[in-house]
Amino acid sequence: MVGYADFMRDAIGRLPYLRAALTLFVGSGRAGGGGPVANIGCGPGHVTAHLHALGVDAFGIDLSAGMVAVARRDHPGLRFEVASMKDPDLPAASAAGMLA
Template sequence: MWTDDWLADTRTSYDTAAVGYADYVRDAIDRLQYLRAALALFAESVRAAGGGPVADIGCGPGHVTGHLHTLGVDAFGIDLSPGMVAVARRDHPGLRFEVGSMTDLDLPDASVAGLLAWQSLIHIPDDEVPSVIGHFHRALRPGGPLQLLFHVGDESRLKTEGYGGHPMKVHVHRRQPSQVAAWLRDAGFEVEAQMLLAPEEKASQAILFARRS
């Protein structure tokens, strides 16, 4: 049973765990070659579509935003948690980070050349996902690439502790790539490819590559 407090709970949880989470993911892209490959492909897709600003939605401590800058992408980050945004600004001075929610995305229509949401859609309840993806479609320019990274599975759980033992109250939703792809197609995206990470393990993840029609 979902309540209206889930968004506030998610914000407070990541405010509390921001520093621990930043430490947890700090070297993830350096360690995991498939994440680097996915971001390199995304950067190439942005350039092929003409370039321009790229939104990293649910950017957390800014590690993805920062890596995209090393690839020559004009990326900026948006996150629900002011604590996360403060850490992102600390760790990546000179880059643009803003507080905002993907459930009410404050970006003008067709204003970004590309958009990512890595491990942030996982906290959105099923009935809210189509609206969120609709915001992504609205904000993207025609032909702009979209990349989603999420946990694979069929269950949801309440996470009560994490990232250095900090208390949390955040729901984590695992989903099948086919379900996420269906939501994307319904919103007007063309799904171009998918990548499964550690497909034989319980903690599998998926990356979907899509494009605004």
């Protein structure tokens, strides 16, 4: 898992299409009124952290406890939870948007 986390750590910096897609996602969310965003399948938390840096109230969910541990270690100020993508156990209307 650390190898994957290391590989993904700078993905946003080296993949301009990913940065552009995330920028569009954030803009759409703001146009819709904003609110918390669930990053489903967050892995090591790099996308959740990027969204947070853009001013989004983002939190991450991943099935892998190991990935959540890495995300919590690398981004200690953010919220990460272990849950299934198929059933993230989110209360109704608790997220304004989801990103997978």
